[in-house]
């Protein structure tokens with residue numbers, strides 16, 4: 001049996017999703033005339049209680065567009081040193097926006113209001129870059145799927161208000177946080193100026209992210225998306241997949257979380273595993289005890305059993321559960337992991 005746990009992005013559309021895509025009514029979305037994209041953007045805006053939304057071909061473009069709209073060249077944003085926008089978006093913050101990052105060493109990718117306040121440059125000290133944006137990730141990717149306490153996000157909002165900073169949420173896996181914590185999307189829409197969410201991860205769509213914000217913000221984002229080359233024509237086929245996912249694929253994320261937690265529990269009992277980070281959602285990050293097993297040996301062990309996972313650098317390994325990781329794959333994986341020392 002082949003088991004692919006490299007990411008939840010490997011998920012493929014279900015038959016129901018494919019049917020919805022095939023029967024979508026489409027038009028030219030660059031002229032704003034694709035009814036399915038329009039309906040999808042409306043749905044996501046409503047979900048968050050925001051005025052407007054915009055569909056993007058990738059989460060990277062969604063975040064980069066939000067950063068571009070919130071900042072001017074020469075300014076600085078504040079984020080955790082694990083942030084996807086800093087580590088995995090190709091240097092886009094400096095390339096696209098001419099903005100630098102003040103990196104905070106948070107806990108598992110999460111920062112506090114005190115850390116944010118201490119990282120703000122005094123606005124009248126013109127020698128240092130002007131701080132204009134705070135960026136948060138929930139759940140954290142490099143932080144192992146960790147979820148914020150909502151109260152901390154509220155405290156950071158208060159700091160942003162006090163210092164006149166914009167507040168953006170990279171919510172690529174916000175679905176997972178909301179399901180794991182029993183939260184709702186409106187409370188996030190209320191708190192942040194802009195939010196990006198991914199449909200192509202745990203929700204199983206082939207493509208797509210959405211940014212929500214005020215009407216004025218989304219109007220500016222539309223121009224930036226055009227500049228980035230992200231205008232799509234009959235994108236309604238993809239939007240139909242997104243609508244289907246909203247209706248059918250959110251609640252089942254809890255199953256992915258349950259499986260991840262079981263994997264984490266098994267790994268934690270093994271002497272060949274040095275450390276397993278707390279599993280809160282669908283990501284398991286762990287480190288080997290290299291006195292027991294080398295990374296090379298461990299990789300061969302997984303290879304021999306047709307199990308694929310990913311290395312995160314610094315000796316950290318990652319497994320991500322997802323909707324295409326079936327119950328029988330899970331049983332098989334557990335039985336293989338049981339064989340470790």
Ligand SMILES: *Cc1c(COP(=O)(O)O)cnc(C)c1O
Pocket residue numbers: 058059060061063084085137139140141170172173198200209
């Ligand atoms: C996946 C991801 C993104 C977007 O990545 P794309 O591959 O461009 O869709 C953004 N932020 C986080 C935290 C992610 O995990």
